[in-house]
Amino acid sequence: MLEVVRLFIHQHALLEQGAPVWVAVSGGVDSMVLLTVLHQLGHPVQAVHIDHGLRGADSAADRALVVAYCAELGIPLHVEEVDVGVEVERSNSSVQMAARSLRYRVFHRLVHQGPERLAMAHHADDAMETTLMNLMQGMGTRGWQGIPVRSGPFIRPLLTSTRADIIEAARILRVPWREDASNSDPAYLRARVRKELVPLMEDLRPGVRTVMYRNVELARELDLLAKQRINELVAHLRPDAEGVLRITFDTLRASLAPRVLLHTLLEGRGYHPDRIADMVRVMEQGKVGARFPGEGVEVLADREAFLIVPFQQALGEWTIHDPFRPPTGMPLDMRSVHASDIDANAGPNVVWLDIDRLVLPLVVRPWRAGDRLLPAGMTGSKLISDVLIDAKVPRHLKDRTLVLCDAERILWCCGIRASGMARASANTQRVLRVDRTID
Incomplete structure (x- = not known):
């Protein structure tokens, strides 16, 4: 596994050789193996463990395992406790989303302090499950690749490795780990995809995991090509003094994939693929004045162009x-x-x-x-x-x-x-x- 991860890091330029890196470690097999592999590859690693306190004695046991293992390897460890209950009340979100928000808040603070990269242990099975969930939720072409190899300072060196690969590596490298029972809780969509949908797909089409792994990798490569083409098309686009971005219908038509181009420009703005399809229909029909509100911006159909307009405070009187x-x-x-x-x-x-x-x-x-x-x-x-x-x-x-x-x-x-x-x-x-x- 060491060579597989080393090549993956090199191919995707995730880390320079010998570069220091944070590693998010929960105590599960994925993150414990990731910590071990990066350590053995010669990267100065610092571990970070977030104690959510959600699972009582199990949370305490996870923490104790991580503390003991880092001490055994001589790896610096940062442990942080977070209050998920308070975040749930403050943000009116689910326990899962609140816990994730708190984790990432800590991660962003740590990479700001340095080292500037933080490795996470998402693997090929996670990416496949995420792809299936994205397809069900209509997240568009970007969702086909499941989990990105890199997002900002966060890197995922195990994305080409399967869960079976990781468990085998844990056995060979003698890595201790603990199982999180919540990973099998049917209350969570991911657990049902993992325990119900994927086995059903295997029954219907033996070897489907391998096919899905290959499709996820292909989606990543196609996304890279799409990004290059989109960058060529929008290289000349600049927001005006008021932050308004104007993209002409001619540019969209020239792309041959106007929905993909709009989806990329509006990523993270809350636009469902159905709304993007509505925009393309408006363009084809030449409807001036159509409005598409999103998160932080609004898309307006003007004469032969879409205007992506930042939301502004309401005018006073x-x-x-x-x-x-x-x-x-x-x-x-x-x-x-x-x-x-x-x-x-x-x-x-x-x-x-x-x-x-x-x-x-x-x-x-x-x-x-x-x-x-x-x-x-x-x-x-x-x-x-x-x-x-x-x-x-x-x-x-x-x-x-x-x-x-x-x-x-x-x-x-x-x-x-x-x-x-x-x-x-x-x-x-x-x-x-x-x-x-x-x-």
């Missing part, structure tokens, strides 16, 4: 009783100036108002459906929605557009168009200059 003392945090600046200061070429982000024609209080708020403006130079009013369309304001910015009103009418579609009402002129006695301070 401000009431101004005294224009010379505007509230803090308001994205407009107001000050009194002379009529001689009026500059007709100041641009769309400035408006000049006749203070004596204002009906206080002033209000700054997001525009609403049905809002109307009487544009300067026109005799009739116009819907704000039409003003935004005429100005070709991108869809994601329409939602961020504010209007300035007094008690009777809209005075300014901020940064877009001013009303002719209460507009200052060269004859105005008291002029209020209003600047839009942020986009």
Whole structure:
């Protein structure tokens, strides 16, 4: 097994020869063998054991075994106790998810302190089970490879080794280990996949494990090829100043696999493959305005492109009783100036108002459906929605557009168009200059 793991580490560039590494050790056969193998390969290892305290005497026995074995090999050991119950209440998650979250919190802290890599003992059977679970849950093509060889600082040197390989290595290397009974608890989906689904598949198609191992490896290689192609296609893409990423329909069509490309760009954002398929249908049908909210971002169908827009805080509303003392945090600046200061070429982000024609209080708020403006130079009013369309304001910015009103009418579609009402002129006695301070 030592040579198999050494080659796997080299092929996937997981560690430089002799590089130090953390090893997550539970006391089970997988992690105890991983610790032993990396130690014998000459890597300066440091073990970390997380005591979840969930299994009473069994948890204590796991901890005692890890402590004794590390002492026997002269391996530094970091033991940390976590309170899963508190995390369950805080996060309103399952015991399994809470325990995982706490473990990874510790792992991230340790790799930040160094060494910068942490090895985990996931193996080929784990990857196969994860692939089956991902297929059932509809996680898309990335889910076919099961468990990644590397994710950030976390590496998995045993992913090419089966559980049978690991148990045999434990026997040959005389590695002690303990069995976790929860691994067979049918309350957990993974345990049912392992104990019920995989044996059934073996009955239906003997040798299916080998086929699945091969398919998982193939999926990893295909994923690498897909990443290379996707990187070529999106190399020129850069978010704009507001963090908005624009990907044209032409780019998606040129990829020949628009769903794969979108899935990659939106990975970790909570988009189910069915939603990605909906996006592709919207692209094919040319539907402008479709919205797909995710986790932290929203995808908007614009003209010949999708916009991936970061979620922003909802716009506020401000009431101004005294224009010379505007509230803090308001994205407009107001000050009194002379009529001689009026500059007709100041641009769309400035408006000049006749203070004596204002009906206080002033209000700054997001525009609403049905809002109307009487544009300067026109005799009739116009819907704000039409003003935004005429100005070709991108869809994601329409939602961020504010209007300035007094008690009777809209005075300014901020940064877009001013009303002719209460507009200052060269004859105005008291002029209020209003600047839009942020986009």
